[in-house]
Amino acid sequence: NAGVTQTPKFRVLKTGQSMTLLCAQDMNHEYMYWYRQDPGMGLRLIHYSVGEGTTAKGEVPDGYNVSRLKKQNFLLGLESAAPSQTSVYFCASSYDRLGIQYFGAGTRLSVL
Amino acid sequence: SQQGEEDPQALSIQEGENATMNCSYKTSINNLQWYRQNSGRGLVHLILIRSNEREKHSGRLRVTLDTSKKSSSLLITASRAADTASYFCATVKTSYDKVIFGPGTSLSVIP
Numbered sequence: 001n002a003g004v005t006q007t008p009k010f011r012v013l014k015t016g017q018s019m020t021l022l023c024a025q026d027m028n029h030e031y032m033y034w035y036r037q038d039p040g041m042g043l044r045l046i047h048y049s050v051g052e053g054t055t056a057k058g059e060v061p062d063g064y065n066v067s068r069l070k071k072q073n074f075l076l077g078l079e080s081a082a083p084s085q086t087s088v089y090f091c092a093s094s095y096d097r098l099g100i101q102y103f104g105a106g107t108r109l110s111v112l
Numbered sequence: 113s114q115q116g117e118e119d120p121q122a123l124s125i126q127e128g129e130n131a132t133m134n135c136s137y138k139t140s141i142n143n144l145q146w147y148r149q150n151s152g153r154g155l156v157h158l159i160l161i162r163s164n165e166r167e168k169h170s171g172r173l174r175v176t177l178d179t180s181k182k183s184s185s186l187l188i189t190a191s192r193a194a195d196t197a198s199y200f201c202a203t204v205k206t207s208y209d210k211v212i213f214g215p216g217t218s219l220s221v222i223p
Binding site for chain 1 (some may be wrong): 153
């Protein structure tokens with residue numbers, strides 16, 4: 001049982017480069033989320049989706065874009081990476097809006 | 113400011129002791145959730161407690177919720193080295209569509 005799978009696990013970028021993080025879930029969940037985790041700050045919501053074809057901004061959306069073309073996939077894009085985007089990124093999904101979230105293993109991103 | 117904040121930030125205990133972590137929040141909630149994160153891994157859900165519940169148990173875990181004090185506690189009894197992890201509370205505000213995570217408590221259980 002895969003659950004939530006994130007790729008890649010690690011990535012190093014140079015300032016200004018772009019990349020896409022992929023999240024896939026096999027639980028048929030409607031809701032999907034992208035968070036970033038920084039030391040001492042817990043998880044902060046970047047963007048989320050309440051269903052296929054929908055996206056919405058979270059707490060810290062600037063510098064990121066997302067797409068949910070298929071129900072099982074949620075993509076996070078960085079168009080022009082900045083050192084401030086060095087972080088660990090987590091994807092999560094949930095069956096309902098206020099319920100339990102299932103997390104992927106994370107992507108460690110360093111922007112030099 | 114954050115909706116939920118855990119206390120203490122870090123806790124170190126001996127194996128076999130009980131560990132208690134607290135979470136305080138500011139506004140009324142629909143439910144409160146506790147998650148565990150092992151080093152280098154994603155978060156794993158432990159317990160969800162709804163606003164009309166006062167206590168829930170799951171194995172060695174006991175969660176209490178006091179809505180009048182806007183606080184919750186997570187008790188881990190008879191701790192094991194494998195309980196070493198960060199623990200996060202997540203609050204869901206009433207009439208709010210997002211889950212807000214606190215900064216977490218880092219628990220170290222010394223064998």
